[in-house]
Amino acid sequence: MADLYLPGGKLADQITLTGLTATGYHGVFDHERQNGQEFIVDLVIHSTFQRAAFSDDLSHTISYADVADRVVEIIEGEPVNLIELLAERIADAVVAMGAWAVDVTVHKPKAPIDHTFADVSVSVRRTSVLLQSPKPAAQVVVGIGSNLNDPVTQVEIGAGKVARILEYERMSNTRVTSAQVMPGTPTQPNYINAVMVGYTTLSPLALLAELQRIEDEQGRTREERWGPRTLDLDIVSYKINGHEILSDDPVLTLPHPRAHTRDFVMGPWGEVDPWGTLRGKPVRP
Structure with missing residues (x-):
């Protein structure tokens, strides 16, 4: 084959x-x-x-x-x-x-x-569903963040590139978020965060590959898992015909396992998609 x-x-x-x-x-x-x-x-x-x-x-x-x-x-x-x-x-x-x-x-x-x-x-x-291209297009939620090398500009450039691979995209306002530092790791600069909601015919893994390509273009390195980054693009949610795709795959866990605990994700998401849901629960309280 x-x-x-x-x-x-x-x-x-x-x-x-x-x-x-x-x-x-x-x-x-x-x-x-x-x-x-x-x-x-x-x-x-x-x-x-x-x-x-x-x-x-x-x-x-x-x-x-x-x-x-x-x-x-x-x-x-x-x-x-x-x-x-x-x-x-x-x-x-x-x-x-x-x-x-x-x-x-x-x-x-x-x-x-x-x-x-x-x-x-x-x-x-x-x-697997992670490799299947959806028809019609799937609704996706992408988290965008940066805390290095002029984060405001990094988010603006990254969002523009993400918008070129999505359809009918809507982006939240940006917000400043304190870095969540893991115990024993150095302090980090604040993040600039935003959320984009749009549609794609890319499979989940193909979308992930495209987002990682954009990260790489903007100098993203991955030596330190919880370290600062020029650009961070996360697939928060991926839905086909309104049904959320669930995956425990370590390469791509869907929906994002920590999204529901992050105000810098849920707040901007609710801003652009007031009727959005995550694991069946409303994004906006």
Whole structure:
């Protein structure tokens, strides 16, 4: 299958699991349901494993052993007529385990064909909601902040660039916010903050890539997680047809996990979107 791309480059991180074999009772004929046969599954799991490479912690990646257990459970589980449906069930299960996308090939080497053949297989690709482009456009809320290198100008320039990738955008007034300093870290200058609400047909991850590109253009560095920054662009909320997309992915958690505690987000958001909601609760009290 073709490579998966986001703005800025290919999704290079993959886990490949091939030749996973189990006996299932899938097929349209009675003898397939009664006698069973071997099914072989190949998987290519697409995600980012940068965090796991840094931490060397299994919890920060997708366990291929757990994936194998789940796939075998599906093969050995409820029979279906077609391996197309079997592949779909496997793909949905792997995406639910945290994959951004997965390529699944199900082989049925003993298919009931009255001719000499080597193999029969069906391949599908399924993507998580984080990679799916919405139709119609999704409503997004983007937080904008800066406390370095003339923050007022940084926010103005950054907001202009964000407006070029959104549709029907509305921006709040800017406000001055004291930096939230973590214990043991130095004090920081005040932030200039604002919120922009608009619409996009970019997927959540594609939008994130575009926002990070804008940050990089304005000199954003990421050596210190809680440090000062020239420009900070956060996806606060992403809604499709009014339904909020929920994600626990460490690369993009949706909605923003701390937005509801931040007056510099909720206040400006309510200013430009008085009927906005976050996790089902009104933005404005």
